[in-house]
Amino acid sequence: MNHALLPIPAVIDTIDRSVINNHIFTLRPEQSIELVPGQFVEISIPGVGSFPVSPCDLVREGLISSCIRRTGRVTEALYYLEEGDLIGMRGPFGNGFPLSMFTGQDALLIAGGLGMAPMRALLKALLDNGQTGRIILLYGSRQPETLLFRDELVSLAGHSRVDVRFSVDFAEILPGPCGDVLCRIGLVTELLADLDFNPRKTVSAVCGPPALYRCVLEELALMGLPPAKIFATLERRMRCGIGECCHCVAGGRYICKDGPVFSLEALRGMAEAI
Amino acid sequence: MKFKTPIKLAWHRFTSCSGCQLTLVNCEASMTALSAVVELHDFALVSSALGNSEVIDVALVEGSLTSPSEVKRLLALRRKAGLLVAVGACALTGGVNVMVKGERRRAMESIYGKPGTEWDTFPPQPVHHFVKVDWQIPGCPPEQHELLEMIAAILHGGWPGRQVMPVCMECRINENRCLLEEDHAPCLGPITRAGCHALCPGIGVPCEGCRGVVAEANQDELCRLFFAAGLSEQDIRHRLERFGEVL
Amino acid sequence: MLASTFPSYPLEQVALDELLGVIRAERALWAPHTGADGHCRLQPMGEGSLPRVAITAFLPLKKLLLPPREEIWSFRSGEYCTAQVPQAFAVVGVPLCDLQAVWYLDQAFADDLPYQARRAQALLVGMACVPGPECRCDGLSMPLAGDLFVDQERVWALSPAGQALLRACGCQVSQEMPLSWPVAVTGKRHALTQKQFFSTTEAAIWTDEAKRCLSCGACSAVCPTCYCFDMLDAAALDGSVTRHRIWDNCFFAEHGKVAGDYDFRPGRANRLRFRMEHKRFGFGALRGQNSCVGCGRCRKVCPVDIDLDQIAERLDGEGGS
Numbered sequence: 001m002n003h004a005l006l007p008i009p010a011v012i013d014t015i016d017r018s019v020i021n022n023h024i025f026t027l028r029p030e031q032s033i034e035l036v037p038g039q040f041v042e043i044s045i046p047g048v049g050s051f052p053v054s055p056c057d058l059v060r061e062g063l064i065s066s067c068i069r070r071t072g073r074v075t076e077a078l079y080y081l082e083e084g085d086l087i088g089m090r091g092p093f094g095n096g097f098p099l100s101m102f103t104g105q106d107a108l109l110i111a112g113g114l115g116m117a118p119m120r121a122l123l124k125a126l127l128d129n130g131q132t133g134r135i136i137l138l139y140g141s142r143q144p145e146t147l148l149f150r151d152e153l154v155s156l157a158g159h160s161r162v163d164v165r166f167s168v169d170f171a172e173i174l175p176g177p178c179g180d181v182l183c184r185i186g187l188v189t190e191l192l193a194d195l196d197f198n199p200r201k202t203v204s205a206v207c208g209p210p211a212l213y214r215c216v217l218e219e220l221a222l223m224g225l226p227p228a229k230i231f232a233t234l235e236r237r238m239r240c241g242i243g244e245c246c247h248c249v250a251g252g253r254y255i256c257k258d259g260p261v262f263s264l265e266a267l268r269g270m271a272e273a274i
Numbered sequence: 275m276k277f278k279t280p281i282k283l284a285w286h287r288f289t290s291c292s293g294c295q296l297t298l299v300n301c302e303a304s305m306t307a308l309s310a311v312v313e314l315h316d317f318a319l320v321s322s323a324l325g326n327s328e329v330i331d332v333a334l335v336e337g338s339l340t341s342p343s344e345v346k347r348l349l350a351l352r353r354k355a356g357l358l359v360a361v362g363a364c365a366l367t368g369g370v371n372v373m374v375k376g377e378r379r380r381a382m383e384s385i386y387g388k389p390g391t392e393w394d395t396f397p398p399q400p401v402h403h404f405v406k407v408d409w410q411i412p413g414c415p416p417e418q419h420e421l422l423e424m425i426a427a428i429l430h431g432g433w434p435g436r437q438v439m440p441v442c443m444e445c446r447i448n449e450n451r452c453l454l455e456e457d458h459a460p461c462l463g464p465i466t467r468a469g470c471h472a473l474c475p476g477i478g479v480p481c482e483g484c485r486g487v488v489a490e491a492n493q494d495e496l497c498r499l500f501f502a503a504g505l506s507e508q509d510i511r512h513r514l515e516r517f518g519e520v521l
Numbered sequence: 522m523l524a525s526t527f528p529s530y531p532l533e534q535v536a537l538d539e540l541l542g543v544i545r546a547e548r549a550l551w552a553p554h555t556g557a558d559g560h561c562r563l564q565p566m567g568e569g570s571l572p573r574v575a576i577t578a579f580l581p582l583k584k585l586l587l588p589p590r591e592e593i594w595s596f597r598s599g600e601y602c603t604a605q606v607p608q609a610f611a612v613v614g615v616p617l618c619d620l621q622a623v624w625y626l627d628q629a630f631a632d633d634l635p636y637q638a639r640r641a642q643a644l645l646v647g648m649a650c651v652p653g654p655e656c657r658c659d660g661l662s663m664p665l666a667g668d669l670f671v672d673q674e675r676v677w678a679l680s681p682a683g684q685a686l687l688r689a690c691g692c693q694v695s696q697e698m699p700l701s702w703p704v705a706v707t708g709k710r711h712a713l714t715q716k717q718f719f720s721t722t723e724a725a726i727w728t729d730e731a732k733r734c735l736s737c738g739a740c741s742a743v744c745p746t747c748y749c750f751d752m753l754d755a756a757a758l759d760g761s762v763t764r765h766r767i768w769d770n771c772f773f774a775e776h777g778k779v780a781g782d783y784d785f786r787p788g789r790a791n792r793l794r795f796r797m798e799h800k801r802f803g804f805g806a807l808r809g810q811n812s813c814v815g816c817g818r819c820r821k822v823c824p825v826d827i828d829l830d831q832i833a834e835r836l837d838g839e840g841g842s
Contacts (some may be wrong), residue, residue, distance in 0.1 A: 046430060047430030047762045080276045240750070443739075488773075492789065
């Protein structure tokens with residue numbers, strides 16, 4: 001039995017500060033941690049506390065990158081740390097996205113806000129293994145300036161297999177900073193309206209704030225995607241990560257251990273999950 | 275928040291009894307360790323020679339605000355302090371000072387005689403009515419470990435974590451007999467923020483609510499229990515308002 | 522697997538005092554002790570005399586197996602260090618319902634190193650009890666943990682460790698016998714199916730009971746199978762940090778909150794229902810397993826007399842259909 005509550009020391013390798021309050025921290029744990037996209041780690045700032053975060057990239061040479069929003073007491077403390085500082089890390093926790101299900105299928109990825117971070121890890125995994133057909137990414141953010149990984153996603157639009165579309169809640173000028181990528185003002189779900197895809201041959205993954213799940217998951221099912229092929233990754237206050245402390249429970253399941261990725265089929269049987 | 279060690283620490287008292295700063299000064303066992311990481315600036319209870327520094331990293335503020343001159347001093351402190359921490363019930367909610375109700379001029383005269391009517395004062399106000407408060411430490415007085423752990427957490431670049439729960443939880447953990455249940459005493463444990471390790475109920479004194487009200491408090495039901503135990507509406511009101519929290 | 526019988530020996534064959542003496546020689550002994558205020562608490566016994574019957578202590582065995590505040594690790598000079606393994610101890614005079622609760626905690630914390638480290642150091646000796654009016658235990662509702670069980674006439678070995686102790690005291694031939702569960706228990710837990718429960722989430726009783734609930738958390742604090750916890754760092758002035766696991770409680774406003782203060786269980790009715798869901802149906806791998814052992818502690822401590830069995834009874838009447 002390993003001590004899943006004991007962190008291993010991790011050094012802050014680099015900090016990408018290009019989007020305000022959504023810095024990307026690349027960490028180097030003393031022992032490498034293997035992660036599937038959608039799994040998460042607990043990051044610990046000794047003396048302050050810890051928080052769960054899902055990496056925004058594949059683990060490369062032992063480095064784990066996460067886009068961490070400055071949103072609470074502990075993340076606030078992280079923003080005062082610098083390259084070379086020592087923190088702690090526990091994990092991997094949770095199930096992650098079922099990558100094998102995307103093989104031979106088209107992928108419809110829908111992200112809202114910070115949900116783009118774990119979605120980017122999934123997108124990279126799908127691009128890397130090359131076994132997925134067409135990849136459609138619908139990404140909604142508050143405004144063009146807060147689109148995460150914008151330049152990278154814009155450059156992906158030239159990729160023959162990838163179709164990227166943005167939506168923003170409000171903007172002064174469009175498409176302006178989004179290059180050739182379609183960018184609409186409105187909700188990310190509105191991008192679904194004129195989307196041409198084959199629901200019988202598509203697996204979908206959704207990641208975003210609670211409000212996104214309530215409107216998008218059943219809509220995808222109405223469009224003809226089987227509920228077993230629609231996946232959502234749920235956000236909760238995961239404290240232990242190992243299915244014990246009870247903070248993240250929904251529908252009788254530990255989101256941290258049985259999830260955080262669930263199919264719509266499973267979610268329908270989990271009261272109050274979304 | 276990131277400061278060079280030793281951090282420049284100041285303690286300012288406004289309208290209060292000095293009990294909060296005594297709590298820190300009484301941490302004898304930690305004084306050596308504290309002096310290694312903290313440089314005291316304004317702290318009149320410790321030394322009058324510390325003077326009035328230009329820059330303060332962390333300012334601890336005790337007491338409620340009751341006069342324009344106090345507000346002026348508070349604003350000046352906020353301008354030069356990196357962080358400002360309100361300590362104790364008076365600073366957080368006004369504390370026991372707000373018990374004086376009714377016409378202020380008459381109250382002043384009854385206590386101080388004629389000169390009292392001339393003084394420029396106003397009803398006691400909590401610190402956050404005037405300046406941004408970065409952190410709060412509740413209690414009358416606060417707990418020693420909360421003060422020390424906060425200073426230690428600041429050295430790590432953040433605020434300490436704390437569990438928000440009612441005194442009842444700590445009281446049950448200590449296996450105390452329940453004063454509310456067994457004595458029908460007007461104990462405020464169910465609605466009061468824990469952290470004191472249920473000190474008062476532990477020695478048979480019903481909780482007075484000095485640490486403020488928890489978010490999940492069910493005052494209506496607690497009042498109903500007090501009524502059933504024979505307390506008058508006025509008794510209950512006095513009890514609930516003792517530490518300035520308006521319910 | 523719900524074992525119904527265990528090897529047992531008549532008390533003439535084993536001298537109880539000798540048996541307790543052997544245990545005492547190797548372990549720190551804890552037992553229920555009734556204080557001057559009439560409350561019973563699990564206390565270290567030192568040289569004091571040991572009980573001959575079980576008493577339901579104010580806090581159950583989780584007080585020792587999952588302490589209210591337990592060091593998980595410390596951080597010194599850039600290193601994370603595990604907490605020290607506790608000393609061997611024994612608890613004598615545990616009621617059977619509390620041994621069931623330990624079985625439940627054993628399952629819930631099967632992969633938890635600090636819990637298992639403490640658990641491995643614990644020897645649990647159950648004793649027959651005198652059930653009170655609040656008792657609703659049921660020997661068939663759950664397996665039980667523990668090492669020995671003693672009533673007025675016999676002693677049972679519940680585990681290999683218990684068996685070894687009895688052998689060491691000279692016990693030779695064993696007879697498989699069912700444990701002597703209390704027979705005087707009158708109250709029964711009201712049966713409720715998951716279907717009934719989830720079809721009555723909007724029932725008026727939830728808001729009615731939530732209006733009375735003080736959110737004080739006493740019921741969960743004293744519950745032998747409530748195990749919510751949080752983890753908090755305490756920094757010291759020398760730069761070291763200690764992380765503690767501390768009891769948490771699903772009645773508190775912070776429990777269901779996520780970053781940005783979004784609350785997945787807003788309101789007292791939601792939280793009351795959440796506790797009921799855990800007691801009746803469990804979470805995760807324990808889903809479907811009732812976790813109420815019927816010890817009656819929650820009913821005894823609730824300042825407003827909320828009773829989950831009464832709620833179940835009313836839900837049964839209202840919904841289900």
